[in-house]
Amino acid sequence: MALPGLKRILLKLSGEALMGSSPFGIDPETVASMAAEVKAAKDRGLELCLVIGGGNIFRGMAGAAKGMDRAQADYMGMLATVMNALAMQNALEQLGVETRVQSAIEMDKVCEPVIRRRAERHMEKGRVVIFAAGVGAPYFTTDSGAALRAAEMKCDALLKGTSVDGVYNADPKQDPDAVRYDSLSYDRVLADNLKVMDASAVALCRDNHIPIVVFNIREPGNLARVLAGEGVATVVGD
Numbered sequence: 001m002a003l004p005g006l007k008r009i010l011l012k013l014s015g016e017a018l019m020g021s022s023p024f025g026i027d028p029e030t031v032a033s034m035a036a037e038v039k040a041a042k043d044r045g046l047e048l049c050l051v052i053g054g055g056n057i058f059r060g061m062a063g064a065a066k067g068m069d070r071a072q073a074d075y076m077g078m079l080a081t082v083m084n085a086l087a088m089q090n091a092l093e094q095l096g097v098e099t100r101v102q103s104a105i106e107m108d109k110v111c112e113p114v115i116r117r118r119a120e121r122h123m124e125k126g127r128v129v130i131f132a133a134g135v136g137a138p139y140f141t142t143d144s145g146a147a148l149r150a151a152e153m154k155c156d157a158l159l160k161g162t163s164v165d166g167v168y169n170a171d172p173k174q175d176p177d178a179v180r181y182d183s184l185s186y187d188r189v190l191a192d193n194l195k196v197m198d199a200s201a202v203a204l205c206r207d208n209h210i211p212i213v214v215f216n217i218r219e220p221g222n223l224a225r226v227l228a229g230e231g232v233a234t235v236v237g238d
């Protein structure tokens with residue numbers, strides 16, 4: 001698997017990537033190890049921005065399933081992503097990586113609002129930018145937020161760190177015969193409803209020709225290996 005010429009990437013982590021072995025919430029040790037992965041990627045000379053989900057704290061769909069108003073629950077989910085972003089900023093800065101958080105829901109006491117030109121400047125200066133609160137609207141997910149920011153920031157690829165090492169034709173945790181794809185087209189992902197990211201996020205990447213690289217972030221050193229073209233991953237592209 002080759003990923004030539006990557007200069008700027010967006011890394012999407014689900015909120016669950018921050019909870020370690022806990023059933024929910026933020027595990028500081030796990031956040032520190034994720035931050036170390038990010039630092040190692042940055043040390044390769046890449047410009048890097050991040051989008052982190054909120055599922056380790058709250059998902060709007062879960063609230064709606066229990067009778068909450070969906071939009072209200074989604075706003076709570078967006079706030080959860082801001083907490084995760086601040087936790088990651090803290091961990092990155094403890095490793096000496098300058099980081100700025102930009103939230104799609106303005107809260108100027110804790111972070112900047114999303115301003116593309118400012119984010120651009122931060123990245124040129126070598127800072128990591130964490131985009132929080134998804135697209136800032138209910139009925140979306142942070143996958144869509146990740147695709148949107150990757151397009152806006154003209155990223156060369158969207159790397160989606162998950163707990164499996166790529167995209168399979170069936171759930172590898174349920175089906176031992178599931179087969180992993182090395183590469184796939186956007187159209188195939190959409191037509192077969194493969195669980196890569198939600199359809200709106202995949203469509204946005206397709207329309208803007210942004211490759212999606214799905215890999216296992218839980219394996220230490222894997223992000224750097226995948227960036228070097230050595231790791232196991234599935235690449236979704238044209």
Ligand code: UDP
Nearest residue numbers: 015053054055060074077078134135141142
């Ligand atoms: N969310 C939203 N709009 C967005 C991004 C997120 O409403 O643009 C809400 C939604 O309720 C979602 C929650 O925030 O369930 C947490 O995000 P997500 O489920 O994408 O987190 P992940 O699964 O990546 O941890």
